[in-house]
Amino acid sequence: MHLAADCMSSIADILDDSDIGKEYGLTANLLSDFELLNQMHFDYNNGAYFDYGNHTEKVRLSWRLVEAAGNHPTRELVREVLEKPVLRLVPHIGYVSLFPFMSRLIPPDSWILEKQLDLISNTSTLWTNFGLRSLAKTSSIYMQRNTEHDPPYWRGPIWMNMNYMILSALNYYSEVDGPYRDRAKTIYNDLRNNLIRNVVRNYNETGYLWEQYDQKKGKGKGARLFTGWTSLTALIMAEAYAEC
CATH class of the missing domain: 1.50.10.10 (Glycosyltransferase)
Structure with missing residues (x-):
């Protein structure tokens, strides 16, 4: 998001659109705050930056019989969630x-x-x-x-x-x-x-x-x-x- 906001600010400057440029520039400055970045995305146990969102590791793909047109069952590989996702750092x-x-x-x-x-x-x-x-x-x-x-x-x-x-x-x-x-x-x-x-x-x-x-x-x-x-x-x- 920081990179995108910074790019949009630069493009706005080239187009001489000061209002849009200022808006994206403020966003880029906010997202470049190193302390805020670490607070939101850095995992000190792993020493790495992670995404943050709804996540669970208890997911698998399983084959299931699914009724298709004409009542002919077919096998499909479907996602099976074994544990409800929660807001957390995504450890990948x-x-x-x-x-x-x-x-x-x-x-x-x-x-x-x-x-x-x-x-x-x-x-x-x-x-x-x-x-x-x-x-x-x-x-x-x-x-x-x-x-x-x-x-x-x-x-x-x-x-x-x-x-x-x-x-x-x-x-x-x-x-x-x-x-x-x-x-x-x-x-x-x-x-x-x-x-x-x-x-x-x-x-x-x-x-x-x-x-x-x-x-x-x-x-x-x-x-x-x-x-x-x-x-x-x-x-x-x-x-x-x-x-x-």
Whole structure:
């Protein structure tokens, strides 16, 4: 929400719409309050930022017989809630846990920045040799279907748009004064090399840029000829992050 409000404020400034720009600017400033951010979204036990909302871990998919047209029963995979959801932090580490980092809201000297670097570089959470996976292996819904017809789209695979934003933040934190700048630079170099190497390898093997990449073997997945987000690889090669 901070990133969206900040972008809308910048667009309003370009369009010379001071009223809208001021409104979005106030929202962006409110959401950039580091203490408020931590109060609402930081889990000190896990050292990570989480979503907040109605949630329960007691959910499963089960096959059931459902009456269809003509009284012919069919089998459907349906969601079964075993415990009522309650308002709480949603304990799943993934790209969503890094948005404060991507938005550069964390002070360079904060210990929370070190925790973010830990999440990024840990192979049990997000790190792979091909880029950062979208959801940690430690999550209970890692590579799990949401419904019968909704496969784990953002529950493991590697997405270039998120990796680009994370690289941009790593580059930023590697250049500002702080106790973690050297570590940020090392992680930046390793992640950048992994992303470029994997995209180029897949292109040489298939002739395509892919929508997403498998987190286990790096193989291209989803739509091919995907020159949208995956074309960000060109900016990664050029280390062009000034406008991000």
